[in-house]
Amino acid sequence: xxxxxxxVDDMGGIRRSxxxxxxxxxxxxxxxxxxxxxxxxxxxxxxxxxLTDILMPHxxxxxxxxxxxxxxxxxxxxxxxxxxxxxxxxQALREARDKxxxxxxxxxxxxxxxxxxxxxxx
Amino acid sequence: MDYWPxxxxxxxxxxxxxxxxxxxxxxxxxxxxSAQARLHQHEPPTTNGQLWSSFLRADQMLRSGLAELLRHxxxxxxxxxxxxxxxxxxxxxxxxxxxxxxxFYSATGEFLGYRGAAVNISGQMLSERRMNRLAAQNQNxxxxxxxxxxxxxxxDLGQLGWPVVYVNPAVQSVTGYGIxxxxxxxxxAGLAEPESPAARRLHAAADNRLEASAExxxxxxxxxxxxxxxxxxxxxxxxxxxxxxxxxxxxTAERAYEQAQEQRTRLEALGRVAGGMAHEINNLLxxxxxxxxxxxxxxxDDGPLLHDITSSLEQISFIVRNTLQFxxxxxxxxxAPPVPVCTLLTERLDYIRALLPATVEIVREGIETxxxxxxxxxxxxxxxxxxxxxxxxxxxKGHGTLMIRxxxxxxxxxxxxxxxxxxxxxxxxxxSDTGCGMSEAVLARVFEPFFTTKPVGEGxxxxxxxxxxxxxxxxxxxxxxxxxxxxxxxxxxxxxxxxGQQHGGKHEQARSIG
Numbered sequence: 001x002x003x004x005x006x007x008v009d010d011m012g013g014i015r016r017s018x019x020x021x022x023x024x025x026x027x028x029x030x031x032x033x034x035x036x037x038x039x040x041x042x043x044x045x046x047x048x049x050x051l052t053d054i055l056m057p058h059x060x061x062x063x064x065x066x067x068x069x070x071x072x073x074x075x076x077x078x079x080x081x082x083x084x085x086x087x088x089x090x091q092a093l094r095e096a097r098d099k100x101x102x103x104x105x106x107x108x109x110x111x112x113x114x115x116x117x118x119x120x121x122x
Numbered sequence: 123m124d125y126w127p128x129x130x131x132x133x134x135x136x137x138x139x140x141x142x143x144x145x146x147x148x149x150x151x152x153x154x155x156s157a158q159a160r161l162h163q164h165e166p167p168t169t170n171g172q173l174w175s176s177f178l179r180a181d182q183m184l185r186s187g188l189a190e191l192l193r194h195x196x197x198x199x200x201x202x203x204x205x206x207x208x209x210x211x212x213x214x215x216x217x218x219x220x221x222x223x224x225x226f227y228s229a230t231g232e233f234l235g236y237r238g239a240a241v242n243i244s245g246q247m248l249s250e251r252r253m254n255r256l257a258a259q260n261q262n263x264x265x266x267x268x269x270x271x272x273x274x275x276x277x278d279l280g281q282l283g284w285p286v287v288y289v290n291p292a293v294q295s296v297t298g299y300g301i302x303x304x305x306x307x308x309x310x311a312g313l314a315e316p317e318s319p320a321a322r323r324l325h326a327a328a329d330n331r332l333e334a335s336a337e338x339x340x341x342x343x344x345x346x347x348x349x350x351x352x353x354x355x356x357x358x359x360x361x362x363x364x365x366x367x368x369x370x371x372x373x374t375a376e377r378a379y380e381q382a383q384e385q386r387t388r389l390e391a392l393g394r395v396a397g398g399m400a401h402e403i404n405n406l407l408x409x410x411x412x413x414x415x416x417x418x419x420x421x422x423d424d425g426p427l428l429h430d431i432t433s434s435l436e437q438i439s440f441i442v443r444n445t446l447q448f449x450x451x452x453x454x455x456x457x458a459p460p461v462p463v464c465t466l467l468t469e470r471l472d473y474i475r476a477l478l479p480a481t482v483e484i485v486r487e488g489i490e491t492x493x494x495x496x497x498x499x500x501x502x503x504x505x506x507x508x509x510x511x512x513x514x515x516x517x518x519k520g521h522g523t524l525m526i527r528x529x530x531x532x533x534x535x536x537x538x539x540x541x542x543x544x545x546x547x548x549x550x551x552x553x554s555d556t557g558c559g560m561s562e563a564v565l566a567r568v569f570e571p572f573f574t575t576k577p578v579g580e581g582x583x584x585x586x587x588x589x590x591x592x593x594x595x596x597x598x599x600x601x602x603x604x605x606x607x608x609x610x611x612x613x614x615x616x617x618x619x620x621x622g623q624q625h626g627g628k629h630e631q632a633r634s635i636g
Binding site for chain 1: 400401406
């Protein structure tokens with residue numbers, strides 16, 4: 001059975017390209033547009049990996065990560081961040097960095113993405 | 123014979139001096155009515171029979187007054203104008219008498235007592251006391267004026283040519299001009315730009331005897347100048363002439379501090395903008411990056427075209443990363459273990475040495491001897507030193523001397539605290555080059571991102587912006603001094619790992635970022 005990945009990002013372009021590459025490598029990818037959707041998807045099924053953006057409208061990635069951390073059996077979490085110096089972004093990035101299993105700094109290349117995903121899910 | 127005693131009595135009564143007589147026991151036996159009136163005013167003369175010493179007082183103002191009088195009396199010596207404090211009973215206050223007198227004896231030579239005159243010198247003594255107090259006050263004021271680091275001059279506007287009548291020692295110590303030179307040159311001779319609007323304003327104020335204040339450049343004897351706040355205050359001399367007091371305060375340090383603060387504020391604002399933009403751009407670059415790679419798979423024949431896209435994206439990403447570094451205010455995720463400053467600097471400078479052309483001489487001072495440890499990301503330190511050193515080499519067109527000095531300083535809050543840094547121990551690192559230097563206008567913008575004096579295509583204008591961001595990230599500060607043709611000096615303050623203190627460091631663990 002293929003590994004399931006929940007991909008969370010508010011930018012359609014990022015979701016499409018990342019999902020394309022993951023599917024190409026045989027992963028089953030479920031997409032979510034923001035944190036709220038991600039939480040819904042997490043209720044519906046189990047995942048091996050959550051790949052989530054941090055700064056998103058409504059419910060952000062930090063909140064998603066917090067919820068995941070509270071679960072006894074949780075998927076691996078990789079946070080994606082565009083960085084930035086706005087204090088909220090900095091703060092969110094720091095928190096996510098503390099909790100997530102790994103961080104991918106945008107823009108990342110295919111090799112960065114696949115290397116990390118394969119390491120955590122294989 | 124009847125005539126004289128009568129006249130003498132009248133004259134005695136008119137006399138303002140008090141005439142007195144005491145017997146051998148020191149008891150007042152006689153004195154003139156005027157003395158009675160003065161001492162008792164309207165009270166009946168009860169003083170007769172009183173010991174004279176009972177209303178004389180020892181007084182600190184006349185340290186020897188009473189003692190001197192008693193000593194003379196003991197030796198039966200004449201009293202010549204001895205000043206003694208006394209109680210003026212009618213007023214209940216202390217007054218002073220100037221007493222003169224001679225001992226007198228019986229026909230057989232027996233000592234009978236003293237007689238003489240006393241003058242009330244209370245008014246004189248009080249005014250003397252006021253004068254002394256004033257003199258002491260003036261002396262203190264003068265001492266303060268003479269000790270002041272502010273240049274203080276006084277010109278007499280009542281005389282032709284406004285001669286300078288006073289200059290304090292600071293004038294000589296700061297400008298190098300002696301008092302006579304200042305007197306020859308006049309009080310406004312120090313104005314380095316006499317035609318500037320500020321200088322004209324000062325002249326006009328003096329013409330109209332008005333108060334004024336202006337920031338101007340003031341000249342030293344050696345031709346150099348400094349920024350000064352000049353204040354004019356008109357006054358009145360003891361001769362009734364109008365005088366003008368001119369005060370000149372060196373505000374170079376304050377101006378530098380203000381400018382640095384302003385620059386910091388501006389850079390912080392720019393940093394916020396840059397940070398926000400970088401975040402957006404990074405997000406937008408993401409699909410472009412991955413899609414370019416995907417397209418490469420799908421259309422292998424278009425490899426070179428797609429390569430152009432990915433290499434452009436890489437460059438954009440590089441610029442954005444640098445901009446982010448400039449705008450970043452906190453340390454990176456890794457906390458480097460503390461290492462001795464001397465080891466780290468020596469090693470890094472060896473690396474820099476290899477990087478610069480051999481025609482640039484690097485002189486190190488204090489690098490090997492500076493004590494203390496520092497906790498820095500080595501890559502960041504290398505980046506800072508490399509950027510500063512290559513800029514210096516560029517400013518020297520490849521030929522010159524780069525002086526690198528290191529020492530340990532305490533930011534103790536006593537002197538100006540640069541950029542409001544927290545108190546503590548800092549590494550003071552100075553890089554001076556002998557290059558072309560910078561104008562004030564360039565200097566003001568030197569840390570701004572995308573500001574460059576290099577030709578288009580030669581510099582991104584990010585080098586010093588990145589240095590600024592990294593140093594800030596370490597919890598330190600960076601300043602620059604320069605003038606055209608006089609080289610450039612960058613001064614860095616980098617927090618050291620002090621005994622039991624941590625400078626804004628974060629306690630995050632180093633983590634893998636993939």
